[in-house]
Amino acid sequence: MEERFAYGLNPQKLGAVSSHLCDPATAAAEFLLVKSEYQAATARPVERGALFFQIRQAFPPGEVTAEEANKLGFETAMRWTKGKYQFFVCTHTDKGHIHNHIYFNSTAFDCSRKFHNFLGSSFALRRLSDRVCLEHDLSVIQNPKQHSKGRFLHYGQWIGDKPPSxxxxxxxxxxxxxxxxxxxxxxxxxxxxxxxxxxxxxxxxxxxxxxxxxxxxxxxxxxxxxxxxxxxxxxxxxAGERPLPELPKNAPPPARQVGLIIDIQKRMAEGKGPAYERWAKVYNLKQMAAALQFLQENNLTDYDALAAKTTAAVDRAYALAGELQTTEAALSKVSKLMGAVVDYAKARPVFDGYKAARYSKKYLAEHEAELATYRAARAAMNELLGGAKLPKMDALKKQRRELADKKKALYAEYRQAQRDMREAVAVKANIDHLLGLTDGRTDKEQTR
Structure with missing residues (x-):
C-alpha cells in the first residue's frame, strides 16, 4: 500500500492532488487505523481481501488541465464511494495524456462495512465516469473495445498504441x-x-x-x-567504462517447440478415453507439422542427413557443457585463490609477531583465531598453486574477469545449443516413430 501511494505521490509525475477524510502524506497509516478500529468493533480480520482499491481515469491530450482533471477525479470518487470511504486523487502529467490515480480505503470511515468488488463493477464505474465527463461537456469513449475475458482495453491500447511490455x-x-x-x-x-x-x-x-x-x-x-x-x-x-545499453531492435521470434509424438494406441490401452484420443491426434499433427517445418528450414532431404545433424547437435551441446564446466572450475579456483591471498596478507603480520615472540603460548592464546586463518590460507594457497609461483593480485583479478566473461558467453552459447539439440532429437524421434524405426533399435541420441 505504501509503495503504491508513493508512486501516486511521486513529485516528478504529480500535477495536482486532493483528498477526502485523510491526508495523502499519511494515508497508508490512516487507512490502517480505520481498519484496526473496524477489527476491534467487529472481530473480523482486516487482512482478508483488498486493503484498498485504485481507479485510473484518463483524458484525451489537451482536453483538461491537471487541476480540472483532479476535480473530475474527486467528483467521481465522491459519487462512487458516496463520501463514506477515505480517498485521495493524484493527477499525473508525465504521460502524453493527463490521468488520475484514485486510491480509496476498502473499509468505511465509520467502520460500518467494507467495500467488496462486485460483478460488473467496471461497467458501473465506467458509466459513472462517463456521466461526470458528459456533465462537464467532455468527451467519452464511444463503443469501448473489450478483451475476450470481458475487461476493457487499456487506454493506450484503445487508441491503437500498443503499450510496451x-x-x-x-x-x-x-x-x-x-x-x-x-x-x-x-x-x-x-x-x-x-x-x-x-x-x-x-x-x-x-x-x-x-x-x-x-x-x-x-x-x-x-x-x-x-x-x-x-x-x-x-x-x-x-563507472564510465562503457556507453549506455541499447534497446533491442527486433525481438527474436518465439522458439518453435517440437514435442515427441504420443503413442495413442498405448495410451488408450492404459485406459484413456475418447476425449484424450481426439486431443492426442491434434497434438500429433501439430508436432509433425513442426517437424516438417524443421526439415524444410534445414534442407534435410533424406534420413541420413537428419541423423547426422542430430548427432552433431548432441555432440556440440555436450562439448559446450564440458567446456562450461571447465571454465566454472577455473573461475572457482581463481576466486578461492584470491580469497586465500587476501586472508594470508591480513594474517601475515600476526604470524610475524608470533615468530618474533619465539612462538610464545601467551601470544598464541591471544591471537589463536588470526593464526588459524593464516595457516588455513597458506594451506589453501599451496594446494591451489600446486608448487607454481604465486601471481600478482592484478593478474588474478584480470584472469577472474576474463573467465567470468568467457563463462557468460559460453552459457549463452550452451543454452542455444541445448535448444537445438532438444529440437533435433525430438524431430528425429518423431520421424523414427513415423517410419516405425523406434521399436526396432536403440536411439543413441535420444538415450543421451
Missing part, C-alpha cells in the same frame, strides 16, 4: 536512470524505485525489478533484458 518498460527505466548519472549502483537502484519500480535484491547479488502493474519480477540480466543489461554492465556504465 514489462521488460521493455524495465529497459527504458534503466536507461533513464543511467542518464541521470548515479554515483554508484545503490544510487541507481534508488532512481529505479523513484520511477515506480519495486526493487528486490536476492541471494548472490541477484537484482529484480517489478514494473507498476506487473505480476512477476524481472531479473536484471542479459538473458532476460538483452545485451548490456547485466549488473556488471550497469556498474561499468556508472
Amino acid at each position: 514489462a521488460q521493455q518498460r524495465g529497459r527504458l527505466a534503466i536507461i533513464a536512470a543511467l542518464e541521470k548519472k548515479p554515483a554508484d549502483f545503490a544510487a541507481f537502484l534508488r532512481l529505479m524505485e523513484e520511477s515506480g519500480f519495486a526493487v528486490k535484491c536476492g541471494r548472490g547479488g541477484v537484482v529484480s525489478f517489478l514494473a507498476p502493474g506487473q505480476d512477476k519480477y524481472t531479473r536484471l540480466r542479459a538473458s532476460t533484458l538483452g545485451a548490456g543489461f547485466d549488473p556488471e554492465d550497469i556498474r561499468a556504465v556508472i
Whole structure:
C-alpha cells in the first residue's frame, strides 16, 4: 500500500492532488487505523481481501488541465464511494495524456462495512465516469473495445498504441536512470524505485525489478533484458567504462517447440478415453507439422542427413557443457585463490609477531583465531598453486574477469545449443516413430 501511494505521490509525475477524510502524506497509516478500529468493533480480520482499491481515469491530450482533471477525479470518487470511504486523487502529467490515480480505503470511515468488488463493477464505474465527463461537456469513449475475458482495453491500447511490455518498460527505466548519472549502483537502484519500480535484491547479488502493474519480477540480466543489461554492465556504465545499453531492435521470434509424438494406441490401452484420443491426434499433427517445418528450414532431404545433424547437435551441446564446466572450475579456483591471498596478507603480520615472540603460548592464546586463518590460507594457497609461483593480485583479478566473461558467453552459447539439440532429437524421434524405426533399435541420441 505504501509503495503504491508513493508512486501516486511521486513529485516528478504529480500535477495536482486532493483528498477526502485523510491526508495523502499519511494515508497508508490512516487507512490502517480505520481498519484496526473496524477489527476491534467487529472481530473480523482486516487482512482478508483488498486493503484498498485504485481507479485510473484518463483524458484525451489537451482536453483538461491537471487541476480540472483532479476535480473530475474527486467528483467521481465522491459519487462512487458516496463520501463514506477515505480517498485521495493524484493527477499525473508525465504521460502524453493527463490521468488520475484514485486510491480509496476498502473499509468505511465509520467502520460500518467494507467495500467488496462486485460483478460488473467496471461497467458501473465506467458509466459513472462517463456521466461526470458528459456533465462537464467532455468527451467519452464511444463503443469501448473489450478483451475476450470481458475487461476493457487499456487506454493506450484503445487508441491503437500498443503499450510496451514489462521488460521493455524495465529497459527504458534503466536507461533513464543511467542518464541521470548515479554515483554508484545503490544510487541507481534508488532512481529505479523513484520511477515506480519495486526493487528486490536476492541471494548472490541477484537484482529484480517489478514494473507498476506487473505480476512477476524481472531479473536484471542479459538473458532476460538483452545485451548490456547485466549488473556488471550497469556498474561499468556508472563507472564510465562503457556507453549506455541499447534497446533491442527486433525481438527474436518465439522458439518453435517440437514435442515427441504420443503413442495413442498405448495410451488408450492404459485406459484413456475418447476425449484424450481426439486431443492426442491434434497434438500429433501439430508436432509433425513442426517437424516438417524443421526439415524444410534445414534442407534435410533424406534420413541420413537428419541423423547426422542430430548427432552433431548432441555432440556440440555436450562439448559446450564440458567446456562450461571447465571454465566454472577455473573461475572457482581463481576466486578461492584470491580469497586465500587476501586472508594470508591480513594474517601475515600476526604470524610475524608470533615468530618474533619465539612462538610464545601467551601470544598464541591471544591471537589463536588470526593464526588459524593464516595457516588455513597458506594451506589453501599451496594446494591451489600446486608448487607454481604465486601471481600478482592484478593478474588474478584480470584472469577472474576474463573467465567470468568467457563463462557468460559460453552459457549463452550452451543454452542455444541445448535448444537445438532438444529440437533435433525430438524431430528425429518423431520421424523414427513415423517410419516405425523406434521399436526396432536403440536411439543413441535420444538415450543421451
